[in-house]
Amino acid sequence: MKNKNSSIGDLPLDAHPGAIKGGDNPLLTPAKRASESLWDSWAKLRDTEKSVTDKSKLAPIAQKVVEKALATTDKALDSLRKNRELLTAKVNSVVSPKTGDPLGAEIRSHIKAQKSAFIFLAAAVKSGDKRTLAAALNAPAYLSGLTTEQCSSLLALAQKTFCPEEVLLIENIDKAAARLSRTAEHISTTIAGRIRTWSNAADDDALKGLKNA
Amino acid sequence: MLSEEDLKSPEIIEAARFDAWFTAGHRSVTLPDGWPDGIDPEGYVRRHAEKCCKTTDTNVPVGDTPLVKRFRQLINGG
Numbered sequence: 001m002k003n004k005n006s007s008i009g010d011l012p013l014d015a016h017p018g019a020i021k022g023g024d025n026p027l028l029t030p031a032k033r034a035s036e037s038l039w040d041s042w043a044k045l046r047d048t049e050k051s052v053t054d055k056s057k058l059a060p061i062a063q064k065v066v067e068k069a070l071a072t073t074d075k076a077l078d079s080l081r082k083n084r085e086l087l088t089a090k091v092n093s094v095v096s097p098k099t100g101d102p103l104g105a106e107i108r109s110h111i112k113a114q115k116s117a118f119i120f121l122a123a124a125v126k127s128g129d130k131r132t133l134a135a136a137l138n139a140p141a142y143l144s145g146l147t148t149e150q151c152s153s154l155l156a157l158a159q160k161t162f163c164p165e166e167v168l169l170i171e172n173i174d175k176a177a178a179r180l181s182r183t184a185e186h187i188s189t190t191i192a193g194r195i196r197t198w199s200n201a202a203d204d205d206a207l208k209g210l211k212n213a
Numbered sequence: 214m215l216s217e218e219d220l221k222s223p224e225i226i227e228a229a230r231f232d233a234w235f236t237a238g239h240r241s242v243t244l245p246d247g248w249p250d251g252i253d254p255e256g257y258v259r260r261h262a263e264k265c266c267k268t269t270d271t272n273v274p275v276g277d278t279p280l281v282k283r284f285r286q287l288i289n290g291g
Contacts (some may be wrong), residue, residue, distance in 0.1 A: 090257040189287060
C-alpha cells in the first residue's frame with residue numbers, strides 16, 4: 001500500500017467564500033454558495049487524504065466530491081451570467097433608452113457642430129442630460145463626430161454616473177465569476193492529478209503481488 | 214423533482230451516508246455499517262439528495278456540466 005501522507009495543501013486565500021465582495025446581495029448568492037461548496041469539498045478532501053491509507057479507494061470518492069462541487073459551480077456561473085444580463089439590460093435602459101427620439105438627428109447635428117463633441121457629451125452626462133446622450137449612443141459614433149473609443153468611454157461614464165449601484169454589482173459579479181472559475185480550475189487540475197496517482201496505486205499493488213508470486 | 218425511486222438509489226444513499234459519517238467526524242473512506250447516532254436515515258438521504266445529488270426538475274444526475282466534463286478530461290490525461 002502506498003501512503004505518502006502527502007497533503008494537497010490549502011486553497012489560495014482568495015478562494016475563500018468571504019472574499020466575494022458584495023456577497024450579501026441576493027444576485028451574488030449563487031457565487032457565495034458555490035464558493036462554500038468548493039471550499040468545503042477541498043477541506044474534506046485534504047483532511048481525508050491525510051488519514052487514508054489505501055489511496056486507490058479514495059480516488060473514486062474524491063472524484064464524486066469534486067464533481068458535485070463543480071456542478072454547483074457551473075450552476076452558479078450560469079445564474080451569475082443571467083443576473084449580469086438583467087443588470088446590463090437595466091443599465092442600458094436607463095443610459096441609452098431606444099425610444100427613437102424624433103429630434104435625434106437634429107441633436108446629433110448639434111453635437112457634431114461642437115468644438116469637441118466628446119467634452120460636450122461628458123458635460124451632458126454630468127448634468128444628467130440623458131436625452132442628448134441617448135441620441136449620440138443610439139446611432140453610429142461618426143454621426144455625432146465621435147470615435148468608437150470615445151463612444152465607449154462616454155457609455156462607461158454614463159453607466160457609472162446614472163447607475164452606480166448596478167455598475168458596482170456587475171463588477172462584483174464579474175470578479176466573483178472569475179474567482180469561481182480560477183478556484184474550479186485549481187481544484188480540477190490538482191485533484192485530477194492526484195486521482196490518476198491514487199488510481200495507479202491499485203495497479204502498483206496488483207503488480208507487486210504478481211512479482212512476489 | 215426527486216422521485217421516491219431516486220431516494221432508494223444505492224448511490225444516493227451511499228453518498229448521503231458518506232456525508233453523514235464525515236459530518237460526524239469519521240475520516241476513513243471505509244464507512245462503518247449503518248448511520249451515526251441520532252441520524253434519521255430517510256430524512257438525511259432526502260435532504261442530502263435535494264441539496265447535492267439531483268437537479269430540481271429532471272432526473273439527470275448533476276455532473277454532466279462543462280466544468281465536470283473538463284475535470285473528467287483532466288483525470289483521463291486530457
